[in-house]
Amino acid sequence: xxxxxxxxxxxxxxxxxxxxxxxxxxxxxxxxxxxxxxxxxxxxxxxxxxxxxxxxxxxxxxxxxxxxxxxxxxxxxxxxxxxxxxxxxxxxxxxxxxxxxxxxxxxxxxxxxxxxxxxxxxxxxxxxxxxxxxxxxxxxxxxxxxxxxxxxxxxxxxxxxxxxxxxxxxxxxxxxxxxxxxxxxxxxxxxxx
Amino acid sequence: xxxxxxxxxxxxxxxxxxxxxxxxxxxxxxxxxxxxxxxxxxxxxxxxxxxxxxxxxxxxxxxxxxxxxxxxxxxxxxxxxxxxxxxxxxxxxxxxxxxxxxxxxxxxxxxxxxxxxxxxxxxxxxxxxxxxxxxxxxxxxxxxxxxxxxxxxxxxxxxxxxxx
Numbered sequence: 571x572x573x574x575x576x577x578x579x580x581x582x583x584x585x586x587x588x589x590x591x592x593x594x595x596x597x598x599x600x601x602x603x604x605x606x607x608x609x610x611x612x613x614x615x616x617x618x619x620x621x622x623x624x625x626x627x628x629x630x631x632x633x634x635x636x637x638x639x640x641x642x643x644x645x646x647x648x649x650x651x652x653x654x655x656x657x658x659x660x661x662x663x664x665x666x667x668x669x670x671x672x673x674x675x676x677x678x679x680x681x682x683x684x685x686x687x688x689x690x691x692x693x694x695x696x697x698x699x700x701x702x703x704x705x706x707x708x709x710x711x712x713x714x715x716x717x718x719x720x721x722x723x724x725x726x727x728x729x730x731x732x733x734x735x736x737x738x739x740x741x742x743x744x745x746x747x748x749x750x751x752x753x754x755x756x757x758x759x760x761x762x763x
Numbered sequence: 764x765x766x767x768x769x770x771x772x773x774x775x776x777x778x779x780x781x782x783x784x785x786x787x788x789x790x791x792x793x794x795x796x797x798x799x800x801x802x803x804x805x806x807x808x809x810x811x812x813x814x815x816x817x818x819x820x821x822x823x824x825x826x827x828x829x830x831x832x833x834x835x836x837x838x839x840x841x842x843x844x845x846x847x848x849x850x851x852x853x854x855x856x857x858x859x860x861x862x863x864x865x866x867x868x869x870x871x872x873x874x875x876x877x878x879x880x881x882x883x884x885x886x887x888x889x890x891x892x893x894x895x896x897x898x899x900x901x902x903x904x905x906x907x908x909x910x911x912x913x914x915x916x917x918x919x920x921x922x923x924x925x926x927x
Contacts, residue, residue, distance in 0.1 A: 600831050607826035615824055616817065625827050632834045637841075641863065693819065700816050719813035720821075724778040740774055747809060 584648050591639040599632060606649055610656060616716045617660050619705040627663070631656045646730075653721070654731060657713065664709055696754075703753035711746035718743055764792040769799045773806060 584605075590598035610631060614624035634655050642651055704712055717723045717731060729739040769792045775781045776789050793800050827833075862870075906918045 599834055603831055611826045612821035612824050629830055629833055633837045636838055697816050697819050720817040725774040
């Protein structure tokens, strides 16, 4: 299922961008932002729970990409490598804050108010509830949920990305899923089959 | 196949990373076990809902248009780090330096151990050399009479006359 839905940017081969980046060409940054910018921002937003933080984090990621592109050996896809940098920056930020503060105003920051159709409203409510539930998860659980269901990563890719074993990845994903289900209000729970 | 074994392989089943024979075993078990089939359906539904909700939550998010300029400005503000990157670029031309830091540390540790080994070997060799020289000096009677600043007689070996 996840394999069938591999996003197009994961299938892209970007040697030209990498060469341009290694040569320090400015146009390469624009190209990266054009191809991966929105995707990185969305991932950062889901992981950090804050749009302003997400913009800063993506900016920091791009700066670090430019600084350490020489050490990129092409063992993973460029996007996966950049996402690894983003993940480290988010973890560092969380450590620096040394507190897990969940922003309850987040739904308003992230999106405009929904239109007033009944079905649409239900979906919006579910989406908002899910956003809060996601932010209430512990950082490792949130990371694995975002990697699996937003980044559409396979379980072995997740294990490699997080540098954990396959068994740990599977059990962590299982518990994260359970936690998220429990955090969702019963009447808005779209996860029941 | 047992239920726990089947459920343990469900993520790989969804990913399509199981071998054909394992895939078939899981498929057969799912067809005849209502409990595992329910878990499978729940995960399928969960995956579908999550993907949809994430998509809906984030589709209006776009990267700030000025981010490119901001990144360039930040890079210009970091001349020292740019210099380091420049040095790294030069070093990366030598294959040994074009390795991840962890490997470089291992190589450096190996070289240090090797050098320490050479040094210790040298110290031990020097010590043995000194000892054998001392033994030789002890065994040999080197008593002599200095006749002049250029000549001396060895008392036990009168045939020897050392002239500088």
